[in-house]
Amino acid sequence: MPSLSIICFMPSYNLLEQGYPFLEVILSSLNVCDKMYIYDGSSDSTTKVLSRIKNPRLIVLRGDWNFSSKNTRGGQVIAEVSNKLLDEVRRREGWENTFVYYVQANEVFHEETYSQIRLIPETYPNYRGYLLYYYGFYGTLLRGEQFRLRMAPLSKHVRVIHDGWTMNVFGGFLKAVKIVMRHEAGMMLKYGRLNDFLWVSNSMYRYVYTRRPVFRYSLLFRSIVTKKLETHSSMFKDMRFSEMREMVEKMRELKDEEFWREMIKVSEKVQGSGKREFPKVTIPVEDHPKVMRPLLSMSTYEPREEIIREINELREPVTC
Template structure:
């Protein structure tokens, strides 16, 4: 069965387009790109699922591998691909800060491009291993209408090593487009700076009743949290940190360039794990990763998630040992028209 038959994407897209006509906002997505293909990022599947959420998608690519050539195959008018060199320095590679640095350059560029529509535009920060589930397209698309007035929105994520569910997180990835939106740390999430007094006034207005009713100091201490909205979706966003066994070593090698803190040096040489089964392999990487991240990191129990729980676009490639470009996915990306038309 072919991927587009599994998705029934044309009927999904038709229903989705009708709902989008009723919305008065735009969602602009952006994704940094650096040697995605050689590191085993399922970036074409990410782009495909993103086109059901985004009005427009910006990809800023600084790759030196085959990624740039693959991206050049995309002919969808909603996808804007630009070249952006990644400059690695001693300062921005201590703990992966280079990723946030490049992401913020992208945001600044998008603000310049989208300035005429900025008042109605929301930005969504996508990384190249994060796939939207088809059951959530319309829900994520409608978040600004469903929860208006927030500085940013935190979405619910699952993290995977292979098929092992090894963590859950909320990540602030959607916000009204503005110069105050910044990627932070190693680019794992956004933050929204500035506008504190206005946000505080709005928050107090919303929370005043609770404060007066209960009179608890603790309520006031949590007041800043109300500036943001936590959003549970029907399905989480699936983040595939490592899924192709034969490419794990290449990804770790590339990440050592971005993270000079020494954390990746603690990872075992994966060549020593060649003789063990896939299940054992991913469990070993989970254990190593947990040790690297420190005892303070609380993660999910290591659980298997059934294949039919994953986004349909991913089901055919889970369990494979290498990432292979599917020409039919490229074709599908190129045929998805404008959401709002």
């Protein structure tokens, strides 16, 4: 039997000018996955920075992000590009014992979780997908927590959905029913009753708590918040990012923590966030991934030479 392989894949569009910590994301991802694919359609200097990475485990593909009135209503262009990249992974890679992990360019794995994430398919076998635990940040302020379905066995059924928020695994329903029926039959014999069959699909997915969450830095550098909102307004036509930019302009004099607290209020007001998931608390710098700690005191994103060098020298993921 061939050894298990994990392949990360990530969309890329003007990451540098929006302040995405994409080099740190690549470094942490290559510690988890055997290969990483990136689909880059940038018009800024992101492409130039990516060209300096010479790690053979990183495959960067270039192509246009074709924005249309349809795929920019709610950010669907991100899922569209991600699925194009996922199709390329299917074309190039063997499927047997291969798992894909969908990464976005502001999501960093904590070093304490590298080996744990690599072991997920072996620790919890025979699931259609795995939902991992995420923290979301504005600056260093914790905005919320959530699970995202980001890992799954590679198959024709795996797709990125909506605005790239998560993946889903379509098809295979009869197989799911068969497995759950076996489970329910056992439950009936043991307890004399059937469980709720609404869990047929949910029982095929595994929620995974890791030692540390995946750290998602939604907004990290206040100096380029406006630029990121401007770029996002071209992808999310149905969201009022122009209104958010106007509000941000009025917050120039605020100190950092107060700024991020107000930024969360602005986001909740304009985008709508449903239930408030978490109090607005600051996570200590030492609890963040090591690769991110120097960035937390910086005012803008600058590609670090030492990170590029470390990526180029990283020949294999962590050993479990």
